[in-house]
Amino acid sequence: MERKIRVLVAKPGLDGHDRGAKVIARALRDAGMEVIYTGLRQTPEQIVTAAVQEDADVVAMSILSGAHNHLFPRVMELLAEKGVDDVLVVGGGVIPEDDYDFLKSKGIAAIFGPGTPTGSTIEFIRNNLKRK
Amino acid sequence: MSEIENLRKAIQAWNAGVDKAVAKFPERRTDFVTGSGAPVARLYTPLDLEGRGYQAEIGLPGEYPYTRGVQNTMYRGRFWTMRQYAGFASAEESNKRYKFLLKAGQTGLSVAFDLPTQIGYDSDHPLSAGEVGKVGVAIDSLEDMETLFDGIPLDQVSTSMTINAPAAVLLAMYIAVAEKQGVGPDKLNGTIQNDILKEYVARGTYIYPPEPSMRLITNIFEYCSKQVPNWNTISISGYHIREAGSTAAQEVAFTIADGIAYVEAAIKAGLGVDDFGPRLSFFFNAHNDLFEEVAKFRAARRVWAKIMKERFAAKNPKSLMLRFHTQTGGSTLTAQQADNNIVRVAIQALSAVLGGTQSLHTNSKDEALALPTEASVRIALRTQQIIANESGAAETVDPLAGSYYVESLTNRIETEALAYIKRIDEQGGAVKAIEGGFVQKEIQESAYAYQMAVEKGDRVVVGLNKFQIEEGKPTGLLRVDPSVGEGQVQKIKALKARRDGARVAAALSELEKAAKGDSNLMPPILEAVRAYATLGEVSDVLRKVFGEYRPSVMF
Numbered sequence: 001m002e003r004k005i006r007v008l009v010a011k012p013g014l015d016g017h018d019r020g021a022k023v024i025a026r027a028l029r030d031a032g033m034e035v036i037y038t039g040l041r042q043t044p045e046q047i048v049t050a051a052v053q054e055d056a057d058v059v060a061m062s063i064l065s066g067a068h069n070h071l072f073p074r075v076m077e078l079l080a081e082k083g084v085d086d087v088l089v090v091g092g093g094v095i096p097e098d099d100y101d102f103l104k105s106k107g108i109a110a111i112f113g114p115g116t117p118t119g120s121t122i123e124f125i126r127n128n129l130k131r132k
Numbered sequence: 133m134s135e136i137e138n139l140r141k142a143i144q145a146w147n148a149g150v151d152k153a154v155a156k157f158p159e160r161r162t163d164f165v166t167g168s169g170a171p172v173a174r175l176y177t178p179l180d181l182e183g184r185g186y187q188a189e190i191g192l193p194g195e196y197p198y199t200r201g202v203q204n205t206m207y208r209g210r211f212w213t214m215r216q217y218a219g220f221a222s223a224e225e226s227n228k229r230y231k232f233l234l235k236a237g238q239t240g241l242s243v244a245f246d247l248p249t250q251i252g253y254d255s256d257h258p259l260s261a262g263e264v265g266k267v268g269v270a271i272d273s274l275e276d277m278e279t280l281f282d283g284i285p286l287d288q289v290s291t292s293m294t295i296n297a298p299a300a301v302l303l304a305m306y307i308a309v310a311e312k313q314g315v316g317p318d319k320l321n322g323t324i325q326n327d328i329l330k331e332y333v334a335r336g337t338y339i340y341p342p343e344p345s346m347r348l349i350t351n352i353f354e355y356c357s358k359q360v361p362n363w364n365t366i367s368i369s370g371y372h373i374r375e376a377g378s379t380a381a382q383e384v385a386f387t388i389a390d391g392i393a394y395v396e397a398a399i400k401a402g403l404g405v406d407d408f409g410p411r412l413s414f415f416f417n418a419h420n421d422l423f424e425e426v427a428k429f430r431a432a433r434r435v436w437a438k439i440m441k442e443r444f445a446a447k448n449p450k451s452l453m454l455r456f457h458t459q460t461g462g463s464t465l466t467a468q469q470a471d472n473n474i475v476r477v478a479i480q481a482l483s484a485v486l487g488g489t490q491s492l493h494t495n496s497k498d499e500a501l502a503l504p505t506e507a508s509v510r511i512a513l514r515t516q517q518i519i520a521n522e523s524g525a526a527e528t529v530d531p532l533a534g535s536y537y538v539e540s541l542t543n544r545i546e547t548e549a550l551a552y553i554k555r556i557d558e559q560g561g562a563v564k565a566i567e568g569g570f571v572q573k574e575i576q577e578s579a580y581a582y583q584m585a586v587e588k589g590d591r592v593v594v595g596l597n598k599f600q601i602e603e604g605k606p607t608g609l610l611r612v613d614p615s616v617g618e619g620q621v622q623k624i625k626a627l628k629a630r631r632d633g634a635r636v637a638a639a640l641s642e643l644e645k646a647a648k649g650d651s652n653l654m655p656p657i658l659e660a661v662r663a664y665a666t667l668g669e670v671s672d673v674l675r676k677v678f679g680e681y682r683p684s685v686m687f
Contacts, residue, residue, distance in 0.1 A: 009687075014247035014263050016336015019376045019463070022576055022687040023583050039685035040336045041251075043259065065247055066503075066612065070262025096502055097605045114467040114500045115596045117587050 004034040005125065008056040010047045011040050012075065015065035020092060024060065027118035028125070044074040051079070051087060057131050060121075063093045073106040086130040092116065136178065143177060150174070167421030168379035169581065170544065176536035184543065189434070193529045197437040199430050199542065200530040201488040202453040207526035211239075212484075213491035214516045215292060217459065219244035219269035220503055221616045223279035226269040230284060232506060236513055240491060241322075242292040243280070244268030245302070250337040252298045252671025255620035264617035267503070268294075272624050273666045277305040278312065286310045290321035292367070292457065292491075297339035299326040300348050301670050304658040307360065311662075323364035323413055323457070326352060329390040330369045332566050332683065334376035334575065339671060342563050344678035348653060349394060350401040353408040355654035364413040366394060367457060370432075374417035375463045377579020380428045381545045383417060385552030386562075386571050388435055392553070393562035395444055405444045409451025418480035418487075419461040425480070426532050427541030429456070429487025434542070435549055458484035459493040465500040469595035470606060473497040478515050485525050486532055492516055502609040569686055576687065624666060631664040639663045640673050647677040 009025040011018055018040060029035045036054050038047065051059050061072065072091055079087060091103065092112040100111050109128055112121050164172040173180075184190075191197055194204030203209060216233055218241075219226045230241055245268040248260035254272045255264045264270045271277055281291075286309065295302045303324050307317050328345040331338040338345070349366065356365045370378075370387035378386065391412065398408050416432065418425050436454035440446040460480035465473045474497050481494045494512040496504030504512070520526050532538045552574075559565045566572070585591040592598045639660040646656045660670050 014251055014259065014337075015267065016331070016334075017375075018336065019579050023377075023580055025687040026576075026580055027583075035687075037685055037687050039683060041259075065263055066266035067262035094501065096609055096611075098609075115593075117597075118583065119587065 004032060005058065005129065006034045006036075006054060006056050007058040007060055007125070008036050008038065008047070008051050008054055010038045010042050010050070010059060010061045011063070012042050012044060012047060012061055012071040013063045013065040013067045014041055015063065016040055017064040017093075018062065020064075021062040024062070024092065024118060024121060028060075028122060031122045033125075044071055044078055047075055048078040048082060048084075052082060052084065056087060057129055058088045058090065058125055060125075061089070061091045063091065063095070066094075068093070068095050069099055069102060072103050072108055076107040088125065088128055088130050090121070090124070092121070136182065139177065140179060143175075143179065166380070166424040166541070167419050168381065168424060168578075169585075170379070170381070170424070176540050178536065180536055180540040181543075184539075189543075190533060190539070196441070196449070196452060198433045198453055200533055202433070202455055202490070204529075206488060206529040207485070207520070208529070211520045211526060212489050213240040213290065214238050214513060214520075215240040215242045215457070215491045215493055216509060216513055217242040217244050217294065217493045218509070220246075220267070220610075221265040221269065221612050222619060223269055223271065223276040227280055227282055227284075229506075233509070233513070234284070234289070236510060237517065238513060240290045240292065241284070242493060243294065245293070245295055246270045247337065249302075249667060250295060250297070252301075252339050252667060252675070254624055254666050254668030255617060256624050257668060261617070264620050265612050270616065270620045271302065271305070271667060272620060273627055273664050274305050274308050274661050275623070275627055275664065277302075277309050281309050285315070286313055287315045287319040290323075292323040294325050296325050296328055296331050296335075296337055297345065298667060298671055299324045300352055300654060300657050301661065301667055303352065303360075303363075304654065304661040307658060308662050317360045318362070320360055321362050323367050324352070325369060325415070326366040327369045327390065327415075329393060329562055329566060330372050330387075332681070333386065333571050334372040335369075338681045338683075340674065340678040341681045342567070344674070345681075346394075346397045346563070347401075350398045350403065351652045351654055353398050353411070354401070354403055355652055356411065357403070357407045363411065365408065365411045367413050367415040368394065369415040371415050371417045371459055373575060374419065374461065376575050377463075377582060378575045379578050380419070380421075380424050381548035382552065382574060382578060384428055384432045384435065384545055385549035385556075386575075387414065387416070388432065388439065388549060389553050389556045389562040389565070389571075391436065392439065392443070395440075396561065399444070405440070405446045406448040406451050409440060409444075409446050410448055412451075413490075414454055414456035416456050416458050416489075417461050418458050418484045419464055420476055420479055422479055422483045422486075423532070423535075423538055424541055424545075425483035426487045427538050428545055429458075429484070429489065430530075430538075430542045431545035431549065432456070433488070435546055455490045457491040457493070458487075458489040460484070460495045462495055462499060465495060465497070466593060466596050467500040467606075468603065469601065470497050470501065472595050473500070474511060474515070477512060478519070481515055482519055482523065482525060485519055486530075488530060498606070498609060501606055503612070505608060505610045569684060572686070627664060627666075635663040636660070636665045636669070640665055640669060643670065644673050644677060647674055
């Protein structure tokens with residue numbers, strides 16, 4: 001049997017808005033993926049540790065606090081330090097479009113803003129996995 | 133034959149005719165539902181209100197059960213307080229925004245704190261990196277609070293502070309700033325949110341476990357009833373529950389269930405219900421379904437009045453009155469065609485006014501994208517001023533009362549809320565229902581159902597899943613200067629070098645002793661704050677004694 005896609009849905013930063021994270025977690029699960037949700041207030045260190053432990057194919061981070069430019073690149077750095085280069089990392093939340101290019105230059109594959117249908121995120125994940 | 137029998141017959145005949153016509157020319161959809169997904173009938177008539185007595189269920193404004201409002205003249209006396217939630221970057225920047233808002237005709241202040249402040253971390257804490265000044269103002273010590281209210285006489289404004297886990301500390305700072313201005317605590321007007329239960333459920337800025345958190349809350353009730361008599365000691369909040377995805381009825385149910393838990397905790401701590409009851413206040417959301425929202429506010433007032441009277445035997449009419457602040461629904465705003473949000477906010481704000489709110493924040497059109505700019509905040513405030521001065525909605529009390537539809541919706545929301553409250557009672561109350569995950573799960577189910585309805589197109593969101601256009605990148609958004617964090621770190625350093633370290637240490641050690649015992653924590657917190665202990669230092673002492681809350685995660 002084909003292995004299910006494993007996704008770590010993570011909430012970096014201090015904001016408590018996890019309606020989006022929970023909705024996407026459930027939509028990914030309903031789409032047949034294996035989903036682990038970290039809960040609130042995860043440090044980049046905690047997220048990377050969980051991604052490695054859970055052998056995640058995808059890390060999907062949700063943030064609405066405005067600290068994305070600090071926290072997302074930090075996650076990428078820590079993944080690189082651990083020699084992990086085959087995990088697809090995506091982000092979502094209230095993130096100004098002006099920041100998309102910067103975040104993509106740090107290795108975030110896609111940013112999903114407010115109003116994105118869950119189907120778009122699911123399709124993107126299926127089509128852009130780094131592990132085949 | 134009685135009039136009602138005649139009507140019943142007439143309606144039967146009318147329905148038969150309409151059904152025939154509909155068979156040929158179908159209605160737009162087979163099922164009509166409210167914004168919360170509750171069924172909506174084609175027609176509402178006196179039959180829908182049968183068996184409900186006017187005096188017992190609706191009554192007169194300013195009288196039990198307060199369905200029509202808590203004052204007898206409502207906005208004919210004075211308008212609601214127009215209170216825009218604001219704060220970002222440093223105390224200096226936020227002080228400027230407050231003065232701008234007061235000059236623009238705003239009548240009360242509402243302070244937004246940044247996340248480290250809300251979670252009791254100083255700006256130099258490692259977890260604060262990247263977060264300082266982002267979603268609100270950074271307050272590390274009394275010094276920042278003095279700057280925040282510089283030139284604003286605290287005996288002449290009312291101030292609402294969105295602060296929960298560290299509410300006691302920020303209230304103490306406010307009292308201390310007032311002291312320095314020569315204003316006694318008995319002259320202060322305002323509100324602290326101070327509602328920890330909805331933090332566990334929906335908002336996330338908790339620090340301590342439920343039991344010590346409830347103690348801090350009841351300590352504040354007790355302290356304020358003696359020292360700060362005009363302060364609203366809590367704002368029991370449905371706002372965030374709704375933002376997390378609940379329905380209108382769930383918003384009422386879970387908020388009132390939290391309210392019951394606070395009243396029980398205070399009574400258990402030895403307070404009399406009429407000593408703290410009059411200072412309890414509420415905070416609700418306003419979404420797009422105008423009539424359902426109006427009904428929600430009316431139902432909430434009735435449910436609370438009955439519970440305070442029947443369950444808690446409150447005698448003071450002020451204990452029975454559900455007074456509330458409203459904010460329009462942030463989660464209803466779209467990033468797409470953001471100007472459309474102005475219209476959404478206008479409808480939502482109108483629902484709050486028709487529902488009898490005591491104060492109102494209108495969201496700005498750009499809030500699905502970033503913090504609002506001054507220009508968009510002005511439009512939001514002007515929206516309230518137009519409703520107040522031009523719409524006519526403020527000229528009579530509770531104008532939608534007697535609408536067969538609105539009264540039916542009011543009854544339905546009350547019934548649904550009471551059923552939830554019963555289920556929560558059966559689980560041992562709100563604290564237990566939250567610890568067990570019941571409340572969170574109910575909200576998540578509603579949130580997911582809503583998202584799926586939007587994605588299937590069952591629910592139209594203009595500009596999002598219908599009437600879309602190609603748009604360029606939004607421009608002119610507010611950006612918080614990233615150097616704010618560094619500035620705050622320097623300020624803390626300078627403060628720690630300058631202050632009387634021995635006085636700080638003594639005050640913190642007194643606080644620790646008090647926390648381990650069972651005396652009221654407000655006096656030692658006030659003393660620590662006066663000595664310029666930082667918010668993080670005070671919170672750390674309490675963390676050491678109380679421990680930290682660890683949520684169970686589920687989705």
